[in-house]
Amino acid sequence: MDDGIDYGRYEEGRSVNYWSLDRTLQRELRRTYADEEFEWAEPRLEAFGETVGHTIADNADYVDDHGPELEPYDKHGEVQNFVRYPAEQFENERLAYEAGIVADSFQVPPGRDEPMPLSHNLAMQYLLCYADPGFDCPVAMTAGAALVLEKFGDESLEPYLKALTSRDYDDLIEGAMFLTEKQGGSDVGANETRAEYDHDAECWRLYGEKWFCSNVDAEGTLALARAEDAPDGTDGLSMFLVPHADPEKTGDPVTKGDLLEDGPLAPDEVNDQLYRRLKDKLGTISVPTGEVEFTGAKAILVGEEENGFRQMAEMLNLERLSNAAASCGIMGRVLLESKIYAANREAFGKSIDQHPLMRADLVDMAVDHEAAAMYVFEAARLLSKRERAKRTAEDGDEADDVYRLMRLLIPIAKLRTARMAVDTASYGMEVHGGNGYVNDFVTNPMLRDAQVLPIWEGTENVLSLDVLRALEREDAHEPLQEVIEGRLESISHPVLAETVETVESEYHDLMGALATLVGEDDEYAQLSAKRLAHYIFDVFTAALLLDRAQEGLENGNGRTALVAVRFVANELEYPESRGITDGERFALEAFDSIVRYAPVDPERLSKVDGVGNASDRIRGDRR
């Protein structure tokens, strides 16, 4: 009988297979991929988990200390915009892209007759973030740029789309997105970059400054700019592809292979822009984030003029879910390190994971990770479904409902999981005691990297306002209601009855809150937006967890039921005296199952303190 993972046999979360050790991810993908997709993907994810756990993690450590450097000018003072990367970074890029991290979701991979869903790209990003969340940023933007070109690009952009989705590293280009300007990050409509059509050169040229440009030297950069006479605000923005190299001089896109072979561009091949400097950042060292001045950079219009912001919103959906997948990956790594450290470190005569408070800490970190992963891959499933329906033009009412729900779930996924990643990374540092604060331990770069997740791709406040927009414009509460009610109605196992009751009651309160907000003025609605976003996450995730718990019970394993019960107790119950007087010892009894993935016989569940027996407990003699 499987009695769970013995973390004490590992020294640290290094030189291990991150896929094999992350049973949460395995279960979520088994649930959200079609059977044949999972069958195809499993050995590949296992191989990728091994690569990330070994070579990519080793290289990432080196790159964190020796990040990319910018050499904006050559020795003659000519602009060359050259970013120098360590060889370790190139090796990581080759390993990840050639494993299909982007290609598999856009091109038909070997052994299949159609591309994998976008959720596969997100799953691989999740695994990559066990080692290098900084490098995940270019990966996410490469996939995002490919998605936009696939949807809106014309034939002039085909060579760029092909190169963005190349499985062969030498033929690859990466993507980037330049939105933020000094006066406008959240407020994208304040963008001042100008686009002018150059009739002599027969191309668009951009003028202006971008203030935060990650993966600054990408050949597949998408930027927003305003053409002459275009309206103010986001409605007047158009989208352009602005290559690193001057497209007229180089002809084809300049690929990774070209740069590796030839080094910096010749001065006359440099596009008309200046990479002024790289930001000196807290974390995400492996991605160079620069300031860029467009001085007439040649640019290719993507899609229709003045449709740029709407097109960028499509990219943002994927970027925000990438951010959420990255958050889950960071949580997964920190949790793994914490479990291993706590199983090995002794204090007061026993390993620290035998002390009750540490048991509760690890249980709650594991429950958070599991809740986050479950939510994110459900949102990823919806995004994949919608994109596949678009690709195959089998649109319709169902795709519309999927879109409305996804439109609501994605900003929430990003805002909540980013916060959870920071909290987990911060607490994981504490689990490691003083060592956790030292750069030799991965908890240090993980916290530095996690800290950007709530900021880029939209801050928590800005995303909360987006949630209000999704509710107002898409009536997204309708598909939300349908999904939550459907899930709760399908749960029949008696051991879950009490938890279902709590979630149902909170669900009704949430719907009441939504109805109240509709009648309130905008100012009041904004004040409540963040709490509302978190509330939707809690209720939706609880319903999802219960659904999985029911399935687990039917298959003879009560483990997910324990996770569901704990999640609901932590997020949706308000115990008297903060629970101090209720005598509950759940974390001690559920530790092996939740933290070490040991299966639990459903028959035993009702004996676990806190599962379906809250009233007994309060009346009982345990106190």
Ligand SMILES: Cc1cc2nc3c(=O)[nH]c(=O)nc-3n(C[C@H](O)[C@H](O)[C@H](O)COP(=O)(O)OP(=O)(O)OC[C@H]3O[C@@H](n4cnc5c(N)ncnc54)[C@H](O)[C@@H]3O)c2cc1C
């Ligand atoms: C490492 C790093 C890399 C980045 N890479 C890129 C990149 O590649 N491309 C790119 O385009 N951008 C990039 N960014 C920029 C990032 O997306 C922005 O910094 C972010 O969106 C916030 O915008 P801002 O900096 O202008 O802050 P502001 O918009 O000035 O926000 C400041 C504060 O005000 C709050 N706020 C703003 N509006 C409201 C409101 N209406 N209600 C309530 N609160 C509000 C925000 O929540 C925030 O707390 C990067 C940033 C970092 C740190």
